Amino acid sequence: MAKKTECIAMLLAGGQGSRLGVLTKNIAKPAVPYGGKYRIIDFPLSNCVNSGIYTVGVLTQYQPLELNGYIGNGGPWDLDRADGGVHILSPYQQIEGTEWYKGTANAIYQNIQFIDRYNPEYVAILSGDHIYKMDYAKMLQFHKEKDAACTIAMLEVPWEEASRFGLMFTDGDGRITAFEEKPKNPKSNKASMGVYMFTWDKLRKYLIEDENDPASSNDFGKNVIPAMHEAGERLFAYGFDGYWKDVGTIDSLWEANLDLLNPKVNIDLSDTTWKIYGRGANSAPQYIADSAVVENSIVTAGSDIEGKIDYSVLFSDVTVEEGAFVDYSIVMPGAVIKKGAVVQYAMVAENAVIEEGAVVGENPEKCADLEKWGVSVVGPNVTVGKNAVVKAQSMISEDVKEGETV
Amino acid sequence: MMPKNVLGIVYSNSYDACLEALTARRTMGSVPFGGRYRLIDFPLSNMVNCGITKVGVIANSNFRSLMDHIGSGRPWDLSRKVDGLTMLPPFTPTTADSSNRIDSLYRIMDFISHSKQEYVLLMDANFVCNMDLSKLFDFHSKKNADITMGYCYGQLPKLQNQAVIEVDGDSKITSVGIDVKTASDVSYIANVVLIRKALLERLIGDAQSYAYTSFEKDIIQKNVNTLNIYGYKIEEWNCTIDSMNTYFAANMELLEKSARKALFKSDSPVYTKVRDDMPVVYGVSSSCKNSLIADGCLIEGTVKNSIIFRGARVAKGAVVENSILMQDAFVGEDAKLNCVVMDKNTVITPKKVLSGDKNYPLFVGKEIVI
Numbered sequence: 001m002a003k004k005t006e007c008i009a010m011l012l013a014g015g016q017g018s019r020l021g022v023l024t025k026n027i028a029k030p031a032v033p034y035g036g037k038y039r040i041i042d043f044p045l046s047n048c049v050n051s052g053i054y055t056v057g058v059l060t061q062y063q064p065l066e067l068n069g070y071i072g073n074g075g076p077w078d079l080d081r082a083d084g085g086v087h088i089l090s091p092y093q094q095i096e097g098t099e100w101y102k103g104t105a106n107a108i109y110q111n112i113q114f115i116d117r118y119n120p121e122y123v124a125i126l127s128g129d130h131i132y133k134m135d136y137a138k139m140l141q142f143h144k145e146k147d148a149a150c151t152i153a154m155l156e157v158p159w160e161e162a163s164r165f166g167l168m169f170t171d172g173d174g175r176i177t178a179f180e181e182k183p184k185n186p187k188s189n190k191a192s193m194g195v196y197m198f199t200w201d202k203l204r205k206y207l208i209e210d211e212n213d214p215a216s217s218n219d220f221g222k223n224v225i226p227a228m229h230e231a232g233e234r235l236f237a238y239g240f241d242g243y244w245k246d247v248g249t250i251d252s253l254w255e256a257n258l259d260l261l262n263p264k265v266n267i268d269l270s271d272t273t274w275k276i277y278g279r280g281a282n283s284a285p286q287y288i289a290d291s292a293v294v295e296n297s298i299v300t301a302g303s304d305i306e307g308k309i310d311y312s313v314l315f316s317d318v319t320v321e322e323g324a325f326v327d328y329s330i331v332m333p334g335a336v337i338k339k340g341a342v343v344q345y346a347m348v349a350e351n352a353v354i355e356e357g358a359v360v361g362e363n364p365e366k367c368a369d370l371e372k373w374g375v376s377v378v379g380p381n382v383t384v385g386k387n388a389v390v391k392a393q394s395m396i397s398e399d400v401k402e403g404e405t406v
Numbered sequence: 407m408m409p410k411n412v413l414g415i416v417y418s419n420s421y422d423a424c425l426e427a428l429t430a431r432r433t434m435g436s437v438p439f440g441g442r443y444r445l446i447d448f449p450l451s452n453m454v455n456c457g458i459t460k461v462g463v464i465a466n467s468n469f470r471s472l473m474d475h476i477g478s479g480r481p482w483d484l485s486r487k488v489d490g491l492t493m494l495p496p497f498t499p500t501t502a503d504s505s506n507r508i509d510s511l512y513r514i515m516d517f518i519s520h521s522k523q524e525y526v527l528l529m530d531a532n533f534v535c536n537m538d539l540s541k542l543f544d545f546h547s548k549k550n551a552d553i554t555m556g557y558c559y560g561q562l563p564k565l566q567n568q569a570v571i572e573v574d575g576d577s578k579i580t581s582v583g584i585d586v587k588t589a590s591d592v593s594y595i596a597n598v599v600l601i602r603k604a605l606l607e608r609l610i611g612d613a614q615s616y617a618y619t620s621f622e623k624d625i626i627q628k629n630v631n632t633l634n635i636y637g638y639k640i641e642e643w644n645c646t647i648d649s650m651n652t653y654f655a656a657n658m659e660l661l662e663k664s665a666r667k668a669l670f671k672s673d674s675p676v677y678t679k680v681r682d683d684m685p686v687v688y689g690v691s692s693s694c695k696n697s698l699i700a701d702g703c704l705i706e707g708t709v710k711n712s713i714i715f716r717g718a719r720v721a722k723g724a725v726v727e728n729s730i731l732m733q734d735a736f737v738g739e740d741a742k743l744n745c746v747v748m749d750k751n752t753v754i755t756p757k758k759v760l761s762g763d764k765n766y767p768l769f770v771g772k773e774i775v776i
Contacts, residue, residue, distance in 0.1 A: 036685030285441030
């Protein structure tokens with residue numbers, strides 16, 4: 001038996017993120033770029049390290065190539081460890097046959113052996129889809145104080161959004177009394193953040209029971225946690241009041257990026273006591289030319305800016321030529337915006353090229369029909385031809401010819 | 407010649423004295439350069455980019471900041487089980503004389519001798535260049551040279567023992583002048599030296615027994631007629647730091663596209679220690695023109711013709727022109743800076759006005775608060 005580890009983390013990173021469309025065509029959702037130099041998975045991974053959790057299993061399934069390469073040996077997160085560290089856990093062949101991860105709970109079930117190797121007292125189950133900074137050590141402390149079997153991180157969301165979440169009801173002590181899954185008329189605004197802390201021997205038992213139930217869809221939220229609740233286990237809600245955002249849709253990903261420019265939003269990435277680590281590109285400093293106008297924006301290393309940028313997030317090695325204008329947009333690594341092109345209210349994916357005079361996206365204030373307005377997306381490696389127009393809400397995965405409107 | 411068969415040696419204290427202000431508390435190798443680099447990143451990156459797998463860094467004095475920067479050598483991919491990077495601090499408690507190159511090499515002779523590499527490449531930390539060293543290796547083999555010295559053509563750097571050379575049509579060095587007084591462009595050696603290990607061992611052993619101190623005078627100049635010493639012309643953009651003025655000018659030259667293109671190439675990147683800073687944030691009222699800005703900066707004021715290192719901050723209303731702000735420097739509200747070099751962790755409090763001249767930049771030493 002291995003040396004005892006108090007707490008390890010299992011990070012669910014197998015999601016396809018189908019609502020992100022072209023952005024997740026070739027990569028898993030946790031590998032989607034965010035915030036200029038990060039990828040979504042940097043947040044839970046950095047949270048782990050900053051919380052003192054040095055053993056992390058990353059469960060991958062959908063398009064893992066990019067993610068595997070990105071995580072590598074875990075060095076950028078200080079997770080290249082002699083004991084523990086980061087492990088990529090993909091589905092594998094077993095004597096009784098091979099199975100994909102059928103659900104979140106099944107993914108953990110299939111890796112019981114991995115967890116047992118570290119012999120932990122507690123296991124944190126995290127998801128690779130959220131942007132937030134959270135101290136799991138404090139949550140663990142709460143979990144221990146309450147002598148809980150499971151602690152669920154909980155965020156009070158605005159009432160009008162509550163129906164999108166799994167909701168909880170708690171008593172005065174924080175103990176969960178009931179659940180409600182995405183109700184039409186919510187009676188609670190205490191939403192689950194998809195961050196769980198379990199006492200491992202309890203979770204282990206319920207995972208095995210869940211696996212033996214053929215009717216179960218092997219999901220934490222739908223099956224395992226309700227089962228624990230019914231059996232009378234002590235479930236607690238751990239209140240969190242920082243910034244947290246599910247970046248599962250184009251709109252939310254776009255907003256979450258622009259949130260970094262909003263002084264009212266509490267996600268300070270410059271905080272040296274809670275750094276977000278990532279495998280950054282080794283690029284030279286950015287160059288801002290004489291002709292450039294850069295205001296209220298985030299720009300990352302290796303970029304070469306000659307045009308105008310306002311309220312936008314530019315990733316590494318982006319080129320914005322003279323006379324080009326980037327407004328309310330997200331431009332991912334290596335993209336090129338040529339002379340006189342306009343990118344507004346849009347997301348331009350990695351290595352895309354916007355040729356001279358092309359216009360991507362529409363300003364909602366100038367949009368005749370607001371119903372038809374939405375963020376435009378240009379997929380990775382796509383070229384938008386000269387003077388072409390990419391309309392609001394369009395999602396482009398193929399090259400756009402010169403002068404074409406899509 | 408296989409690059410694997412070449413042992414790289416970098417002098418981190420090379421000519422510390424010529425940059426007194428910046429090297430008061432660090433080595434030449436750890437002098438910040440170009441927004442996010444330290445000078446030693448250039449020779450180290452040149453070496454690993456051409457395939458060298460083993461590098462020794464000679465550090466004779468003031469090397470704590472260098473050790474912090476280099477760590478295990480991982481940013482250069484030199485943290486390895488086989489070969490990799492080795493710091494070579496002095497063996498004895500007394501500080502070694504870093505201007506004495508022969509002694510510096512003599513003291514690390516066991517390291518050199520125990521290396522399995524057959525050749526040794528010596529480089530200086532004050533030479534900024536992104537060069538393809540494999541061409542120099544090919545040159546060395548083709549000429550069947552005993553020693554190959556990289557040289558540049560231009561204004562002579564004002565450095566102690568600076569050698570000026572003449573080469574014949576075959577690139578063989580025919581004469582070596584030391585500390586020549588000249589105002590015209592000349593061929594001067596850039597202290598990129600390739601030599602067979604066995605020969606280096608012999609030359610250094612002999613020189614040490616005669617108590618010689620100058621590699622250029624006592625080894626190169628004395629042997630110019632007896633050994634096959636060849637000059638390899640370095641055509642790439644380069645700069646030899648020999649004073650605060652050249653340091654300032656070389657940084658400023660990076661605002662030219664041609665210099666940036668020549669120094670920062672995607673197929674031979676310059677590696678440096680990772681800091682995990684966030685990207686640069688430009689505030690609502692900010693203005694930035696013709697400047698090089700590294701990650702982690704917060705620009706709320708005006709920045710013009712400047713080099714801003716990682717984590718520096720320019721507050722609202724502040725104006726920074728023709729200046730170099732090193733790591734985590736802070737310029738307070740409405741302060742005005744022109745031709746200023748701010749070292750690491752310095753603070754200019756609000757409304758202060760500081761001005762130097764392009765030929766005499768005003769220097770604010772490490773951790774000073776004005």
